[in-house]
Each structure stands twice: as structure tokens, then as C-alpha cells.
Amino acid sequence: MRFSKQRELIKNIVQTTNLHPTADWIYKKAKKNISNISLGTIYRNLSQLNQDGIINIIYDNNKARYDWNTVSHDHLKCNKCGDITDIHMHTEELQKKVWNQYKFEADNIEINITGICNKH
């Protein structure tokens, strides 16, 4: 993978927010630095960065969000303000359980909890 200032910028944007931004949010932010950057470049680089284990993708209903935190963790999504916050459930236990009970070899466990956050 060759260096590009676009990829560097995109990586930096993702790595300096905890908002779990969408591609479009990242695109708007990136345009402030590189005004003619294209949305295709955003998507291409986000998926490259994901493939290289540098960032994570999470799915919020029918859109992707990007997470700087590649360590396995889970999310709380507030129905009122839309905020997504990190939590850590102990998925190792679940992983064991699905193996023991279903002989299912889990490689990823994602827990998405929706409800009302403590700001309301």
C-alpha cells in the first residue's frame, strides 16, 4: 500500500473522534482539508484501512460507521439523541457458549443495545 495524503487524512479523522462517524461525516470533514476529495476515495480508503486492521466497521441499521478502536467492544445506541457509546461486555463467555452448545466457531461477536441513555 502506497502512501497518499488522502488516506493519511481519512485515518486521522477516524482516529481522532469517538463519534463512530459515517462515511458521509468523514467526507464532509475531509473536504475542509482537501476540498476536491471524492466520496469514492473515502469509501475505498476506509475499507482498505479496515482490511489492514487499522480501523473497525460497525453497522448501524442500514449504514456503516467507522471506529478507531479495533479492540473488541460493544455499543449502546440512544434512541433519543442517536449517540453511540462504547461498552465492554464479556464476549469470551458467549464465544465459549456457542461453541459448546452449537459447535459454532465464532470469529466476531457484536452486541448492539438500543434504548435511552443517561443524558435524558
Place this chain on the structure above:
Amino acid sequence: MRFSKQRELIKNIVQTTNLHPTADWIYKKAKKNISNISLGTIYRNLSQLNQDGIINIIYDNNKARYDWNTVSHDHLKCNKCGDITDIHMHTEELQKKVWNQYKFEADNIEINITGICNKH
């Protein structure tokens, strides 16, 4: 909500499969009975049925799937064959945990586990 043969058919299709079908799968199946049914009707009725608690919606990456089983449960998705199977984790504990630790009032907990199923 008034009776309609379209809604009855859509409900029946969802309630007689455990495949967690997409809107498009349901559409194709429905057309065999009502050849001029429209995709808009599929979506409208699926979301009505969901609002009335008759069926459930689950999100598989960036598309919706529909589940006849409205009792809280979770899913295993196989990366090889794409099959989605039901499991039951004990989410009551998780619900308590997020309340105690984060004061987050959970109304829905979805656990999505991907990996390799016991058919491979």
C-alpha cells in the same frame, strides 16, 4: 388496521420460514401468488407488521431481515453458507448490567455472532 390479502400473504410468508428473509426474497415469493404486488407494498406491510409486534426486524450488515419470532433471541450467522440460525443468550443479565453500570435503559439487545457453523 384493515384486512388486506397482500398483508395476509406477506405475514404468511414471513411466518412460514425460518430463513430470516430479506424484503426482496419476500417480494419474489409474494409475486407467485399476487403477480402484480409491488415492492412498496411489501415494505409498507412489513413495517406495519413490525410496529404491531407481529414480526421482528433484524439487521444483517446493511440490509433488513424479517423474523417471525418476536420473542427476544439472538443469531448466529455463518460466513461460509450465509445461514442465520437462532440462539438464546441470556440478555436479561446484560440489560441489568448496562443499567447498573451505565444507567442506560435498554429496550432492545441484539447479539450478532458471525463465524463458521457446524455444517462445515
Place this chain on the structure above:
DNA sequence: ATAGTAATAGGAATTATTACTATTTATAAA
């Protein structure tokens, strides 16, 4: 039967994402 209401079909619009292509750019060899 008629009127009022609720549902429909069909297509247009929207949103998120991917694909295509001509041009530019990073890197490494000559």
C-alpha cells in the same frame, strides 16, 4: 348507492455504496 376512509400499484426519489475510467502521483530502478 354514496361518501369517507384506508390500502394499493407503480414509479419516482433518496440514500448508501460500489464500479468505471481517464488522469495524476508515489516510489523505485536506470
Place this chain on the structure above:
DNA sequence: TTTATAAATAGTAATAATTCCTATTACTAT
């Protein structure tokens, strides 16, 4: 340094999933 070339880019078109719109149809209560 110049040059070769593979990778990346901008811009645009295409696709996929979903929602919105509107004229028409079907039920229901008078």
C-alpha cells in the same frame, strides 16, 4: 535526475435498499 509503472485519485455512472408520492381501488358505515 529522468523514467517507468503500478497504485491512487477525482469525477461520474451504476447499483442496491428503502422510502415517498399519487392516482386508483376496495372496504365500511351510513
